[in-house]
Amino acid sequence: MDKSILKGIVASVDAYPATAWMTSGVSSTVVGRPLISAFERVGYGSVVLDAAGLVLLANAIAIRLLQQEAALATISPEAVGNAIRLLLRRGKARIPMPADTWVTIPREGERDLVVHAVPIGDGSGSGTQTMMIMVDLAGSYEPNSGVLQRMFGLTAAEARLALRIARGDTPADIAQETHVSMPTVRSQLAAVFTKTQTSRQAELVGLLARVSLLP
Numbered sequence: 001m002d003k004s005i006l007k008g009i010v011a012s013v014d015a016y017p018a019t020a021w022m023t024s025g026v027s028s029t030v031v032g033r034p035l036i037s038a039f040e041r042v043g044y045g046s047v048v049l050d051a052a053g054l055v056l057l058a059n060a061i062a063i064r065l066l067q068q069e070a071a072l073a074t075i076s077p078e079a080v081g082n083a084i085r086l087l088l089r090r091g092k093a094r095i096p097m098p099a100d101t102w103v104t105i106p107r108e109g110e111r112d113l114v115v116h117a118v119p120i121g122d123g124s125g126s127g128t129q130t131m132m133i134m135v136d137l138a139g140s141y142e143p144n145s146g147v148l149q150r151m152f153g154l155t156a157a158e159a160r161l162a163l164r165i166a167r168g169d170t171p172a173d174i175a176q177e178t179h180v181s182m183p184t185v186r187s188q189l190a191a192v193f194t195k196t197q198t199s200r201q202a203e204l205v206g207l208l209a210r211v212s213l214l215p
Contacts, residue, residue: 032057032120032131042212043141045134047084048120055080056129065134069105069113084132091115099130111137142166143212151211152195161188165201166208 036046036059045062049055055077063080066072069090070083088094093103095117105113114135121128143166148159164174175185198204 032129035120035131036062039133043136043139045136047080047132047134049081049130049132051128051130053081053130055084062132062134065113065136069107087113088115095130095132107138113137141209141212143208147211148208152192154192154195158188158192158195161185162192162196162204162208165189165192166205 032046032048036048036057039046040059040061043061045065046057046059047055047062048057058080063072063075066080066083066087070086072079072083085094087105088103091103091105093101095101095103095115099117100119101117103115103117105115107113114137116133116135117130118133119128120131142163145156145159145163148154148162149156154162161174165171169177171182171185171189174180175182178185192204193199196204196207198207
């Protein structure tokens with residue numbers, strides 16, 4: 001992999017600072033800080049709780065989801081904690097600390113919200129934290145066009161085509177909407193397959209999902 005891409009990943013994580021609240025007596029080093037920043041990049045909400053269930057960290061996507069789903073109005077540890085409890089009640093669940101638990105939150109008219117709580121830290125009781133990962137199944141994530149061009153050597157047109165395929169568009173749809181002939185679209189898609197070492201649209205979509213982490 002190009003070293004510039006690896007540097008970009010690090011820069012991307014640093015560019016998504018977490019909202020942090022440090023309660024008294026808690027070390028200023030929070031195990032989950034780099035993780036919730038990485039989850040921010042791929043579109044997942046994430047909250048870190050201490051052993052007592054108090055909120056230590058939350059990324060922006062977690063805040064947005066709690067605002068949408070649990071009427072979070074004030075951004076504070078107490079308010080975020082209350083919103084999380086309200087959200088879990090909708091899923092008829094509670095999460096003991098520490099825990100490895102999956103909860104599905106039903107939503108009317110759209111796909112569910114999934115919450116995964118997983119213990120992190122040194123496992124020493126008071127030093128153990130719990131990370132809550134919120135996955136919005138209605139969301140969609142895609143890689144950066146520039147990354148596709150650098151990583152696979154795609155042209156700008158080929159990268160745009162690959163992203164349209166990742167969104168579920170068919171070659172016929174793309175040809176019609178972009179006013180490009182079908183032979184041209186097929187030729188570009190063949191080039192994308194060759195450069196990405198894929199052979200089917202489903203395989204290409206899976207590959208693009210894996211590289212969506214990159215900035």
